[in-house]
Amino acid sequence: MAKNKKSNTVAINTFKNKVFITKTPQETRNLARNFASVLKGGDIVFLNGNLGSGKTTFTQGITKFFGNKGFARSSSFMLVNEYQAFNNLKLFHLDLYRLKSSTIFDIGIEDYLYSGNISLIEWPQRLIDGQNESHWNVEIESLVNKRKIKIEKKK
Numbered sequence: 522m523a524k525n526k527k528s529n530t531v532a533i534n535t536f537k538n539k540v541f542i543t544k545t546p547q548e549t550r551n552l553a554r555n556f557a558s559v560l561k562g563g564d565i566v567f568l569n570g571n572l573g574s575g576k577t578t579f580t581q582g583i584t585k586f587f588g589n590k591g592f593a594r595s596s597s598f599m600l601v602n603e604y605q606a607f608n609n610l611k612l613f614h615l616d617l618y619r620l621k622s623s624t625i626f627d628i629g630i631e632d633y634l635y636s637g638n639i640s641l642i643e644w645p646q647r648l649i650d651g652q653n654e655s656h657w658n659v660e661i662e663s664l665v666n667k668r669k670i671k672i673e674k675k676k
């Protein structure tokens with residue numbers, strides 16, 4: 522898979538509206554790692570899927586691509602975890618599971634989303650009007666012994 526940060530126009534089509542099957546967490550991380558190569562500043566990635574489907578595992582591949590050490594985790598208490606991306610950009614991993622929609626704007630989520638950095642969001646349906654935003658949508662479906670991962674570019 523193409524993995525060139527400088528000319529990502531070819532690679533982007535590798536992921537636009539495509540479905541992938543992974544059979545292990547490592548395969549999911551590898552897919553996410555390749556996908557990370559098409560991300561640029563300002564991008565927002567929605568991570569959809571049931572509890573335990575692999576959203577955080579997918580995030581781990583992305584943080585690895587940008588050279589972060591260790592595995593990304595969804596912490597019970599932190600809403601946002603911050604990592605390094607490239608060119609001094611940051612990568613924000615937001616897990617909105619515990620939030621009620623009404624509190625989203627109180628905590629200033631838009632400050633992350635519109636900061637020009639890259640944001641990955643678990644449970645993005647908590648975002649009011651989130652579907653209207655330009656974003657990548659990653660949909661993970663847990664099937665017997667495998668995950669079906671659909672990646673789409675919305676707008």
Ligand SMILES: Nc1ncnc2c1ncn2[C@@H]1O[C@H](COP(=O)(O)OP(=O)(O)OP(=O)(O)O)[C@@H](O)[C@H]1O
Pocket residue numbers: 543544545546547548549570571572573574575576577578579595643667668
């Ligand atoms: N192909 C696969 N891809 C990803 N995870 C897999 C796969 N096969 C098995 N797993 C397991 O499924 C679990 C996925 O957990 P993960 O924390 O990534 O899910 P999540 O979607 O973030 O859950 P939550 O909604 O609770 O945050 C892990 O225990 C992982 O080992």
Ligand SMILES: [Mg+2]
Pocket residue numbers: 576577578595616643
């Ligand atoms: Mg998670």
